[in-house]
Amino acid sequence: MKSMFWKNNTLNILDQVKLPHGVEYIQAKDVDTVAEAICCLSVRGAPAIGAAAAYGLVLGALSINTKDTNIFLKELKQIKDKLLSTRPTAVNLKWALERLMSIAKQNVNLQIDDIKEMLLDEANRIFNKDVEVNQKIGEYGCELVPDNVIILTHCNAGALATAGFGTALGVVRAAHYKNKKVHVYSCETRPLLQGARLTTWEMLEEGIPITLITDNMAGYLMVRKKVDLVIVGADRIALNGDVANKIGTYSLSVLAKEHKIPFYVAAPVSTIDFELESGEQIPIEERAKEEVTHIKGMSIAPEGIDVWNPAFDVTPATLVDAIITEQGIMRKPYKENFEKIK
Ligand code: MRU
Numbered sequence: 030m031k032s033m034f035w036k037n038n039t040l041n042i043l044d045q046v047k048l049p050h051g052v053e054y055i056q057a058k059d060v061d062t063v064a065e066a067i068c069c070l071s072v073r074g075a076p077a078i079g080a081a082a083a084y085g086l087v088l089g090a091l092s093i094n095t096k097d098t099n100i101f102l103k104e105l106k107q108i109k110d111k112l113l114s115t116r117p118t119a120v121n122l123k124w125a126l127e128r129l130m131s132i133a134k135q136n137v138n139l140q141i142d143d144i145k146e147m148l149l150d151e152a153n154r155i156f157n158k159d160v161e162v163n164q165k166i167g168e169y170g171c172e173l174v175p176d177n178v179i180i181l182t183h184c185n186a187g188a189l190a191t192a193g194f195g196t197a198l199g200v201v202r203a204a205h206y207k208n209k210k211v212h213v214y215s216c217e218t219r220p221l222l223q224g225a226r227l228t229t230w231e232m233l234e235e236g237i238p239i240t241l242i243t244d245n246m247a248g249y250l251m252v253r254k255k256v257d258l259v260i261v262g263a264d265r266i267a268l269n270g271d272v273a274n275k276i277g278t279y280s281l282s283v284l285a286k287e288h289k290i291p292f293y294v295a296a297p298v299s300t301i302d303f304e305l306e307s308g309e310q311i312p313i314e315e316r317a318k319e320e321v322t323h324i325k326g327m328s329i330a331p332e333g334i335d336v337w338n339p340a341f342d343v344t345p346a347t348l349v350d351a352i353i354t355e356q357g358i359m360r361k362p363y364k365e366n367f368e369k370i371k
Contacts, residue, residue: 074190186262
């Protein structure tokens, strides 16, 4: 099942809001539909957001009707800014959009139709390369996974969150393909339940044993079920190794430390923000209060209750035992090691 695919100038987006009970694709023919799909999490997960935004920019470019390159670039920049404002934390969004913008800027001497074609080629490259990158992450990560292992994960860092294979779940997949006996525990991941809805679905489709827990069961799970390792994905990693990921990740890292369980992050190099020194500078998205006060449209809290709803948290590098990338397994000192792979 692909998180998205491009066909006949349309981006087909698997609507993850409908999963696991419905498999439906949104047919995005314009940039606004893509922007809306990113905002409402129909497409989500840092690498998938990056790829969808790249295709969104292509759709925007196709709709620009001018022969003047300056006007084309000006309108393209406005479309880029619209896509960039959809979700602030996942750096892959900025990374992908900037890659396309620089292609457009470098080729201003070409015909606008040729530039549009080059933008589509680049979006395809970002999408296709992501699968390869995730397979490499899986290969490296597999070295950290013993046989007969219990792995705890959070949110969904799988094929659904990427162009395919996944990052944290890519490591799980790779171990499974190597015939290692793996049992996954998935935190449900309130408020939007990516763990309950998506990770469980993805692992069941793959035939990998999985057990669902609510987020507040993780500590007791570590005590009772002897969790061997925690693997999560990332939305943005600062130069010092601080990791922004789905809200609840930080709590898991603290619990892992207390229980002496290795805590690993699996992410592509494109998730490292080489411009940010530390996690304190990572912008953390805050979302609508209804995501906390309601489940599936049903109110679960007193009307008008005050709510805080950060979508991500930051796990300090001190609690991250290793960051698994397509270029190898990174360990402390992260800054020094990241500079080598920049
Ligand atoms: O809000 P989401 O569902 O986009 O959050 C996704 C995550 O936090 C993932 O763990 C992260 O993007 C890595 S996906 C390979």
